[in-house]
Amino acid sequence: MSNLIFNFNSIKTKKLKYPKNILGGKGANLAEMGRLGYPVPSGFTISTKVCELFYQNKKNLNNKIKKNINIEIKKIENEIGKKFGDLQNPLLLSVRSGARVSMPGMMDTILNLGLNDQTVKALANITKNKRFAYDSYRRFIQMYSNVVLNIENYKFEELIENYKLTKGVLLDTDLDENDWEGLIRDFKNVVNLEKKMEFPQDVNVQLIGAISAVFLSWESNRAKTYRKINHIPSDWGTAVNVQSMVFGNMGKNCATGVVFSRDPANGNKEIYGEYLINAQGEDVVAGTRTPQYITKKSRKKSKLNELSLEETMPKIFRQLKKILFSLEKYYKDMQDVEFTVENNKLWILQTRSGKRTAKSAIKIAVDMVNEKLISKKDALLRIDPNSLDNLLHPSLDEKSSFEVLAQGLPASPGAASGKVVFSSEEAERLNSIMQDSILVRIETSPEDINGMHAAKAILTSRGGMTSHAAVVARGMGRPCVSGSSEIEIDYEKKIFKIKNKSIKEGETITIDGSTGRVIFGEVKTIKPEISGDFLKVMKWADKFRKLKIRTNSETPNDTKTAREFGAEGIGLCRTEHMFFDEDRILSVREMILSKSKADRDKALSKLLPYQKNDFIKIFTIMKGLPVTVRLLDPPLHEFLPKSKEEILSVSKSLNLTSEEVEQRIQELHEQNPMLGHRGCRLAISFPEIYEMQCRAIFEALVNCKKNKVNSILPEIMIPLVSTEAEIKIMKDLVIKIAKQVESESKIKLKFLVGTMIELPRAALKAKDIAKHAEFFSFGTNDLTQTTFGISRDDSAKFLNDYIENKIFDIDPFVSIDDGVGSLIEIASEKGRKQNNKIKLGICGEHGGDPKSISFCSKTGLHYVSCSPYRVPVARLAAAQAEIKK
Ligand code: PEP
Ligand code: MG
Secondary structure (H helix, E strand, O other): OOOOOEEHHHHHOOOOOOOOOHHHHHHHHHHHHHHHHHOOOOOEEHHHHHHHHHHOOOOOOOOOHHHHHHHHHHHHHHHHEEEEOOOOOOEEEEEEEEEEEOOOOOOOEEEEEOOOOOHHHHHHHHOOHHHHHHEEEEEEHHHHHHHOOOOOOHHHHHHHHHHHHHOOOOOHHHOHHHHHHHHHHHHHHHHHHHHHOOOOOOHHHHHHHHHHHHHHHHHOOOHHHHHOOOOOOOOEEEEEEEOOOOOOOOOOOOOOEEEEEEEOOOOOOOOOEEEEEEEHHHHHEEEEEEOOEEOOOHOOOOOOOEEEEEEHOOHHHHHHHHHHHHHHHHHOOOOOEEEEOOOOOOEEEEEEEOOOOOOHHHHHHHHHHOOOOHHHHHHHHHOOOOHHHHHHHOOEEOOOOEEEEEOEEEEEEEEEEEEEEEHHHHHHHHOOOOEEEEEEEEEOOOOHHHHHOOOEEEEOOOOOOHHHHHHHHHHOOOOOOEOOOOOOOEOOEEEEEOEEEEEOOOEEEEEOOOOEEEEEEOEEEEOOOOOHHHHHHHHHHHHHOOOOEEEOOOOOHHHHHHOOOOOOOEEEEEEHHHOOOHHHHHHHHHHHOOHHHHHHHHHHHHHHHHHHHHHHHHHHHOHHHHHHHHEOOOOHHHHOOHHHHHHHHHHHHHHHOOOHHHHHHHHHHHOHHHHOOOOOHHHHHHHHHHHHHHHHHHHHHHHHOOOOOOOOOOEEOOOOOOOOOHHHHHHHHHHHHHHHEEEEOOOOOOOOOEEOEEEEEEHHHHHHOOOOOOEEEHHHHHHHHHHOOOOOOOOHHHHHHHOOOOOOOOOOOOOOHHHHHHHHHHHHHHHEEEEEEEOEEEEEEEEHHHHHHHHHHHHHOEEEEEEEHHHHHHHHHHHHHHHHH
């Protein structure tokens, strides 16, 4: 059983041997804290390996494991002098999940396990606190029934709410032992009615049920969704931590809370946290009672009257602060600690690296370098590149006028506008039709995770900075305002009221998660910029990385943004995207639909000045840096006219009848346009198209030179090449036009000709292709599509099933698959063999994905190219890849 179950104590004397992949994050840190002598309640961790065995054994724990669990329980009994199921002094347990990385609120927890109709009496006796004992028992029945027996929680909550109404009280804390005793009877009836069984009284049955349920929660829908969003592999599994209970709900000398060693929202070096007197852990995060602050300073800042822990329990506060700082120093990272105070004794239930906003991640990393706690390399590794996306969120334009409806807590930064929705389903529906929504809930629960992902921002009327809504929104990078207690939400009527105003579902509001403001209507936002600590981190990243970062851009605006974000050139300018404008599309349609070369030339001559002017603008913005211009590569169907008016308009310009145009559309119809007449195949049939484009590029170059805009480095890229002959013909075409423009302008032109590698054949025959190409750019969107034979346009319909069935861990269109990766390696090697100066880059969507960037770095590519807003992400990811080598 050596790597299946670990007692916190057995690891005490040894240097920690078992990493997080076996003990889970929570288990590893509990063991480590135990070893270092922190006040951790006794317990043990059932490893992630058991999770694997559990699923292999048809979702059952085998007898050997059950036996070992009993042995571990005995050890706890000996350590603390209580007995599991005892009628004098019963041991109660908590059973919690603990995956390798923390997945807040996504899996299950059961507290107060070991209570039944008999042990509850013993607990009441020994603590001389009947109210506490019965309150704990009803909590246990509620949690166990929900988690293990799958009875919906509202069935119990409703009973409590109705009972409070009859009794005429508001708070759960107003209910006494007799009230809870009565409610327990009702709770057990619910179990009986729903499951046709008695609530389990055997504590061993309870324990095995709870452990199994935690393992099962690894495969719950919410955990699966969370894993998908955060790219967590499904085969990691979870560990389970079984610990003796300590109680924060025994009375006024008891409390429970969460505390961070630095402020998770802004990174300031100040303790930040929340707690509740006379409560159990879940009360703080569930948002059912609004918690109080830990420090006097934050209490005063928020103008709350309820006293902080610093004021109510000053001694505990000092002790907690000391532990918090020493844990931070030990782990060299900002810590998020859960604690409980039982009759004036402090217990630490968990420590982990605190989730933080991108802004605070950067501040903390820079501060810790200044404090000499970590190195610059460590600092760079601490920041999740994907999270930088959030810093690039727009913020409110404070100069515009707007009406602030309400104020809440600034739980997750960024500003967003959208239509009010009250359910996750509605948020998902609007998202599917490309409409922005703001999810408005009294509080969120793990069931809301899909809706939170689909919405642009989240607003809750209850809950603090560590509520579910706040933690999950921060993790997802969604702006969130939590605990906006002035708003009154009515789910039935689908409205929320604030002061005298009522806001209906579908009306637009704006959320400012950086200040906590809730605003009526849409507000203008402003573009972010890289400055301060962010700029510092980017500069550090630039020092470490070897990969160059380029951008995919075809408009002057995007090109400017990308350059401001640090792009070192354009890796892909999709020229077909330059034709989408209304005034150009007609000429493109004429070009595509024309039957004769003469008609086509006419249409092309109309497009030439547009192309040329666009290139002049883009070259000027990117001067001094390379610009890869890809010649036309549209699946033609994207450009064909569809509506009657569109067809009429093309037929007029082409002097054809509508019927003739429709007939031509029929002729051009392709069963499989993605594999059809696109890319260089188009230019094999109609070379005049690429000739016009090359002329536009070269004339733009001449124009720039004449205007003293020098150091323009165009790289002309041929798409969808699969054979040596194709690239040879295309290269000759490019050179022919270059010569023409050189002789017309008397200016010598400098440029490169290269190709995309986006078809498996091109990758396999890269040596031949490299004879005619000065660079390769891997088009991993098409390369993934053609390697798998999975249409990139239709894959979304079934890829989920592939992820569910563990065929794919991650969508291969998001992160480079290793089969596609092999083709890239083969092509790079063959390309280099033919031409050791060949430039290698990637321009598919993968160019902005940190995992794929790491692969590109290992494969020795020279650059990655991504969308403008991913450039800072790629700069950091490229540095991390280099540091990790
Ligand atoms: C690619 O296929 O990866 C690529 C960048 O080209 P496009 O997405 O335009 O087909
Ligand atoms: Mg492509």
